[in-house]
Each structure stands twice: as structure tokens, then as C-alpha cells.
Amino acid sequence: MEGTEQWKVQVEQLKVQMEQWLERGLEFVHQIPPIQLYVGVGVLLFTTLLLLLTRLFKRRKSNTIVLSGLSGSGKTILFYQLRDGSSHQGTVTSMEPNEGTFVLHSEIAKKDKLKPVHLVDVPGHSRLRAKLDDFLPQAAGVVFVVDALDFLPNCRAASEYLYDILTNASVVKKKIPVLILCNKTDKVTAHTKEFINRQMEKEIDKLRVSRSAISTADISNDFTLGIPGKAFSFTQCYNKVAVAEASGLTGEVSEVEQFIRENVKF
Numbered sequence: 001m002e003g004t005e006q007w008k009v010q011v012e013q014l015k016v017q018m019e020q021w022l023e024r025g026l027e028f029v030h031q032i033p034p035i036q037l038y039v040g041v042g043v044l045l046f047t048t049l050l051l052l053l054t055r056l057f058k059r060r061k062s063n064t065i066v067l068s069g070l071s072g073s074g075k076t077i078l079f080y081q082l083r084d085g086s087s088h089q090g091t092v093t094s095m096e097p098n099e100g101t102f103v104l105h106s107e108i109a110k111k112d113k114l115k116p117v118h119l120v121d122v123p124g125h126s127r128l129r130a131k132l133d134d135f136l137p138q139a140a141g142v143v144f145v146v147d148a149l150d151f152l153p154n155c156r157a158a159s160e161y162l163y164d165i166l167t168n169a170s171v172v173k174k175k176i177p178v179l180i181l182c183n184k185t186d187k188v189t190a191h192t193k194e195f196i197n198r199q200m201e202k203e204i205d206k207l208r209v210s211r212s213a214i215s216t217a218d219i220s221n222d223f224t225l226g227i228p229g230k231a232f233s234f235t236q237c238y239n240k241v242a243v244a245e246a247s248g249l250t251g252e253v254s255e256v257e258q259f260i261r262e263n264v265k266f
């Protein structure tokens, strides 16, 4: 009983104190010239509105990762491997982009909620590659898949495709990171990523000369690559270009997963 009495008294005291403060506050407000008051309230409203608007219009960070590369390099198998943890053996040449938004298979068991990734697998056939332009502007990262097994005959074509990506306006302006993924490393005859990296740099160096010769004639607004007069190296790109290895067939995809997570955050 005594406890509740004491508590009541304390509440009463607090009430009185509050009323006093309120009175003093009102007195103070009355002392301020009305114009100053209006200006003050106006500024307060304006700043809250501005804060709300910037919140609203602040662009959400993209979660799109694009899988690109020549036909037969293994994009579709990688897509299924990342989504389901299995290769769905026996894929055929894709005619349509393969799209999906999901939490990576290897991360499903993780406790902390991870942001789903929007993964797009763009067919490698030259006539279907135009689709890439629809996805690059919103990409958080590009995975360029290379067939490490059958690399040499495809080196030129793959380098041309990569050149187009590295000089794409969105990739250059937004500095979209690119991962060159040497796939099919489950086979012992697969080339190493160091070798593929070197060969592609050499090939792009040659392309740089021939392409810039064309661009002076007609096709321009292409971004140029590298430093004039210096041998081309991926380190000269404004965006990050890295090399990694994978095997879509056996499910060795940890390096791609790491790349995806580095670029798709909460």
C-alpha cells in the first residue's frame, strides 16, 4: 500500500513540473516575434520534406548480375548451379535470356537474411546478344564466362565480345565490375586463368588498334580502352576487371558466388 501511495505522489509531482515547463515554454514562444516563429516552422517543414523526398528518390541499389559469354561457354549450367545447386545436365543453346530472382543456393541455409540476386543469363549467339543492352544499364556486375577447355579457337571471338562489354557506355560510366570466369576447370586440359587473362589482353590490344581505325571513319561514341601507346592490360580499365575459375558441371562456383555477394549487398 505504502509503495503505491508514494508512487502516486511522485506522479503528481511530475505532472506539476510538466505543467510548469509547458507554461514557461508558451511564455517563451509568445515573446518571439511572429515572423521569426513562422520562418522557424517553415524551415523545419522544408527540411523534413526534403529529407523525405531524398529518401524516396534515392535509387535503390541494383541486385542484377548478368551472365555473358560465347555460346557454349556454360552460362546456363552456371545459372542453374547458382540457383539450385545442380547443373540440370543437358542444356541446349539458349534462345531466350534466362532470368530469376533468388537467394543463392549455397546461402539458403545461412541464418542472416540475404538479399535475393536477380541473375540474368544472356544467350551467347551473336544475334541474341543485343539483349545484353537491356540488362547492362541496371547491372551491379557482369560475369563473362569463358570456355577454358576450348579456349584457343574461341579466343578472338571471346575477346571481341568482351571488348564490346568493356567499352559499353553503362559499364564505363557506372564502373560496373566485370569478372572473367574461366569455366570447365574440372577437366585437366583446361587452360589456367593466368593464361586466359594474358591471351585476352593481347587480343584486345590488337582489337584496340583495328577498332579505333574504324571509329575515326564512321562508328564513334565508343569508349576507348587502355592507354594509347601502352600494351593493354585489364588494370587500365576504369571499372574493376578480375579473373576467376569455375566448373558449372561439378558445382565449383564459390568464386562467382563471392563476386556476386561483393556486388549485391543489402
Ligand SMILES: Nc1nc2c(ncn2[C@@H]2O[C@H](COP(=O)(O)OP(=O)(O)OP(=O)(O)O)[C@@H](O)[C@H]2O)c(=O)[nH]1
Binding pocket: 069, 070, 071, 072, 073, 074, 075, 076, 077, 078, 090, 091, 092, 093, 094, 095, 122, 123, 124, 125, 183, 184, 185, 186, 187, 246, 247, 248, 249, 250
Ligand atoms: N566439362 C564441363 N563442361 C561444361 C561445363 N559447363 C558447361 N559445360 C558444357 O558446355 C555445354 C554448354 O553449356 P551451356 O550452359 O548450355 O552453355 P551456354 O553458355 O548457356 O550457351 P548458350 O546458351 O548457347 O549461350 C554443355 O554441353 C555443358 O555440358 C563445365 O564446367 N565443365
Ligand SMILES: [Mg+2]
Binding pocket: 075, 076, 077, 091, 092, 093, 094, 121, 123, 124
Ligand atoms: Mg545457355
